Amino acid sequence: MSTLVVRVWRGGQGAGAGRFETYDVPRQPAQTVLDVVTHIQRRIDPTLAYRFACRVGMCGSCAMTVNGKARWTCRTHVQAVAGDGVLEIAPLAHFPVIRDLVTDMRAFFDKWAQAKGEFVPTASRRDPFAGVEPASAARRAVDAAIECIGCGICHSSCDVVAWNPAYLGPAALNRAWTLVNDVRDGARAARLAAVAGDAGCHACHTHQSCTERCPKKLAPTASIAALKRTTAFAALAGEIE
């Protein structure tokens, strides 16, 4: 039975408030990184703080930085990332650290709201059902981007998020794109104005780290590129101020 050498971030934000602690964790077949974190908290140090919920790759709560890359720990097999028997686990990047592996996700959801990432209805329950053609180009565009569960991995992987604290980020913009294509939605002009501001879709440099890391295989880069085109033509047409 071999042993994993696991470095885990303990404490608060930055080098002054925290440090990496090293733990030895017995290696198991088919072990995930979440299994490793759970082992440390249950058997070695109960003061370790971390988030998880479903542990089966559906909720996105267990996202952490594993060997430098943001991943869902419940869906990351140790043998896939710790070939040399060393694992480094840190909180998600670009978020304030509350403690150990737990981050403050409020800015992530605030930006979702800033990008007008919520549906604005145009009908009431007394109206007939909206007719949305599933095979239409608009609905297919929505379907391609709708599966986001807000795990924060894209935000954590984005260079522009690192450089520009005001940048709305790939998740918020991706969600805004799905609503721009939703035929039932009533806030198109306001939403296009919201995503085209100073730190909106145009701040994206198409690095595509978001698309590369998304565990749901979404492509926020494509959604953002589409928003760039849509806002440009909307500006020409006088739809946005």
Next chain:
Amino acid sequence: MMGAPRREALLWLAQRASAVVLALCVVVHLATMIVAVRGGLSAAEILARTRGSVVWAAFYLVFVAAIAIHAPIGVRAILAESSGGHRRRLDIAMAAFALLLLAAGLRAVYAVTAG
């Protein structure tokens, strides 16, 4: 005054449109340089061909205009990431940069085509 969304969207469009123009102009320009150098043309021989030429003047005026649009918008985006605010100052600086490129470019075009 134009709102930020409209301004950002139109700047992006100008960036893309000028990029298309530049893609063509750069290819033509590079080809011209290669032909001139490989052909062993001297500076005087090159100027004899460009001086008084409406075609070269028109081509390089388009090139200079595209540069004066494209470069400042691009630099503005990069600087905005490290400026942390100061938007107004940055926009003024980039407008000045555009005028500088335009002035330098027009001076060069004049020198090469009108003498």
